[in-house]
Amino acid sequence: MSDLPQKIAVVSNIIFEPHFVLMAKRYFGNDVIVYPIPYCEYTDVEYQYQLTESDMIVLWLDFECLFPNFYNAFFSQTKNAKMVIEEVNGLFKRVYSDLAITTNAHIVWFSFEDYFIKLPTVLGYNYNALIDKINVDLSDILKDKVNFIDLKRIIAEVGITNAYDPKGKYRWNAPYSKEMIEAAVKEVHKQYLIEKGLTKKCLVLDCDNVLWGGILSEDGVENLKLGSSGFGRAYQDFQRFVLSLYYHGVILAICSKNDISDVMMIFHEHGEMILKEEHIACFQVNWGNKPDNIKRIAETLNIGLDSMVFVDDSPIEIESVKAMLPEVTTILYDRDTMYEQFSCFNLKSNTSVADIEKRNETYRTNQSREALKTQYDSYTDYINALEVKIDIHEAAPIEFGRISELTQRTNKCTNGIRYTVAEIKERADLEDVTLYSFSVSDRFSDLGLVGVIEIENDTLTLFSLSCRALGREIEIKMLDFVAGKHEITKIDFKSTGKNEDIKAVLLNTFPFCDFHREE
Amino acid sequence: MLEQTNEDLSQLGMDSITFIHIVVALEEAFNIEMPDELLLVTEMNTVEKITNIISSAIINAELIDVQE
Numbered sequence: 001m002s003d004l005p006q007k008i009a010v011v012s013n014i015i016f017e018p019h020f021v022l023m024a025k026r027y028f029g030n031d032v033i034v035y036p037i038p039y040c041e042y043t044d045v046e047y048q049y050q051l052t053e054s055d056m057i058v059l060w061l062d063f064e065c066l067f068p069n070f071y072n073a074f075f076s077q078t079k080n081a082k083m084v085i086e087e088v089n090g091l092f093k094r095v096y097s098d099l100a101i102t103t104n105a106h107i108v109w110f111s112f113e114d115y116f117i118k119l120p121t122v123l124g125y126n127y128n129a130l131i132d133k134i135n136v137d138l139s140d141i142l143k144d145k146v147n148f149i150d151l152k153r154i155i156a157e158v159g160i161t162n163a164y165d166p167k168g169k170y171r172w173n174a175p176y177s178k179e180m181i182e183a184a185v186k187e188v189h190k191q192y193l194i195e196k197g198l199t200k201k202c203l204v205l206d207c208d209n210v211l212w213g214g215i216l217s218e219d220g221v222e223n224l225k226l227g228s229s230g231f232g233r234a235y236q237d238f239q240r241f242v243l244s245l246y247y248h249g250v251i252l253a254i255c256s257k258n259d260i261s262d263v264m265m266i267f268h269e270h271g272e273m274i275l276k277e278e279h280i281a282c283f284q285v286n287w288g289n290k291p292d293n294i295k296r297i298a299e300t301l302n303i304g305l306d307s308m309v310f311v312d313d314s315p316i317e318i319e320s321v322k323a324m325l326p327e328v329t330t331i332l333y334d335r336d337t338m339y340e341q342f343s344c345f346n347l348k349s350n351t352s353v354a355d356i357e358k359r360n361e362t363y364r365t366n367q368s369r370e371a372l373k374t375q376y377d378s379y380t381d382y383i384n385a386l387e388v389k390i391d392i393h394e395a396a397p398i399e400f401g402r403i404s405e406l407t408q409r410t411n412k413c414t415n416g417i418r419y420t421v422a423e424i425k426e427r428a429d430l431e432d433v434t435l436y437s438f439s440v441s442d443r444f445s446d447l448g449l450v451g452v453i454e455i456e457n458d459t460l461t462l463f464s465l466s467c468r469a470l471g472r473e474i475e476i477k478m479l480d481f482v483a484g485k486h487e488i489t490k491i492d493f494k495s496t497g498k499n500e501d502i503k504a505v506l507l508n509t510f511p512f513c514d515f516h517r518e519e
Numbered sequence: 520m521l522e523q524t525n526e527d528l529s530q531l532g533m534d535s536i537t538f539i540h541i542v543v544a545l546e547e548a549f550n551i552e553m554p555d556e557l558l559l560v561t562e563m564n565t566v567e568k569i570t571n572i573i574s575s576a577i578i579n580a581e582l583i584d585v586q587e
Contacts, residue, residue, distance in 0.1 A: 015536075015539065017536050017539045017540060018539055018540040018543045018544070036536060170555075171555060171558055172535075172539055172558075174539070
């Protein structure tokens with residue numbers, strides 16, 4: 001699914017060539033195919049075909065071209081803003097429903113912009129809300145159905161003086177500059193990464209001079225710089241940024257050379273800390289070396305090293321992690337320039353805080369589980385003592401978001417098939433397809449929805465189990481349940497490089513199956 | 520492949536999008552600006568026509584340099 005060359009349709013009333021195709025190749029690879037589709041002709045058979053073929057549809061309509069006399073009609077008061085806004089809304093509802101009927105593709109829809117207007121030189125910058133009102137209404141209509149992109153923000157990044165190309169505009173209706181089109185294609189690519197769930201998962205943080213100014217073991221807690229003003233403000237702002245990452249699904253860990261009791265005291269008692277203990281999935285605070293600690297974090301959380309990002313203020317620590325753990329992405333703390341490097345995270349905007357808190361709770365209660373394990377000699381007795389409960393049912397639509405995220409995040413306990421929400425919805429409607437969700441709780445916490453299996457006729461098409469749920473033999477129980485209800489003769493399997501173990505489990509449970517391998 | 524310099528490029532697959540690519544690439548390669556009146560597929564649909572336009576544009580550019 002994500003390995004095929006992308007086919008991107010661009011529906012517009014303006015031209016983006018020659019830059020769009022070249023930039024698309026740079027970001028999506030040389031095999032990408034771009035279909036430029038003129039807005040006025042998108043219902044033509046040839047263009048309808050291209051739309052159904054496309055994996056992504058970019059909708060970018062230029063307001064100046066659509067309504068060149070809008071502002072003067074408004075100034076002459078022959079048309080009022082409300083009428084035009086309604087006209088525009090009606091237009092877009094129609095365009096959206098046309099597209100929704102034709103295709104299941106990922107739609108990236110650019111908002112309108114009013115930076116092209118030259119009137120501020122005479123009127124000043126008095127706020128004119130017209131375009132913003134239209135954008136707000138559009139965003140309400142399209143919310144959750146498409147990615148609605150803030151075009152004004154992209155122009156602001158590039159700069160108004162750099163975003164336009166008057167020569168291109170008057171030659172062949174291509175008003176935007178190469179720089180602007182590159183920024184837009186970069187954004188389309190970012191939305192692609194987010195949709196596919198291609199992101200780093202875990203942020204490992206140093207403490208001294210990253211979460212606060214100063215060195216705790218040398219300066220003492222009273223001399224730490226952390227607060228809403230002065231030297232401590234930058235660190236508090238960084239903590240706020242990290243907390244926002246947490247609320248969008250990033251797992252946080254602490255890796256610091258300190259006494260654990262000192263660090264925990266700061267987390268518990270320092271009034272200016274934004275990050276709290278409950279936000280952290282794993283603390284590795286000791287005087288050992290950082291690469292070892294980061295490896296330990298990866299093992300404890302069951303997260304691959306290539307999904308981890310490490311932030312430290314010391315170039316020496318960064319270098320040592322780079323050398324010993326080359327798969328880990330490192331970021332050297334720099335108050336002003338480091339934020340750009342966090343683009344290795346590609347996070348969805350609509351996350352469920354309840355799911356996030358459940359996941360974190362599982363990680364934190366793992367210590368209690370480890371303690372319990374030491375009390376039992378036999379693994380089976382330990383599992384029994386855990387009092388694992390599994391709830392199995394056919395997946396409900398409200399679970400599709402969580403299920404898609406699960407298939408995209410899991411690298412180990414998976415048959416390698418990954419779905420976007422749209423793909424799950426489409427398949428769940430098919431008569432021959434049954435989708436089961438597995439929710440687990442044990443004595444220490446409720447893990448929530450952690451497993452999914454999809455059966456199509458006699459084929460096991462999807463198997464995904466969150467790493468958090470490992471160590472309870474749930475994968476066996478999942479497969480036994482499905483074997484009891486369905487006659488399975490084929491299994492779809494795609495290697496992720498890390499899922500050989502589950503392949504063995506699948507082969508064990510279904511020894512006479514055909515393995516359909518996708519390369 | 521082109522046999523002669525007066526073969527019609529639009530018959531060989533040059534559409535409006537390809538046309539834009541060609542014009543921009545030539546302007547960058549030769550550091551010239553083609554006059555807007557000539558930016559029509561009909562004015563530039565053979566290699567011969569395009570070569571003539573490039574030559575004129577280069578000569579014009581040199582004349583302007585001399586005058587300055």
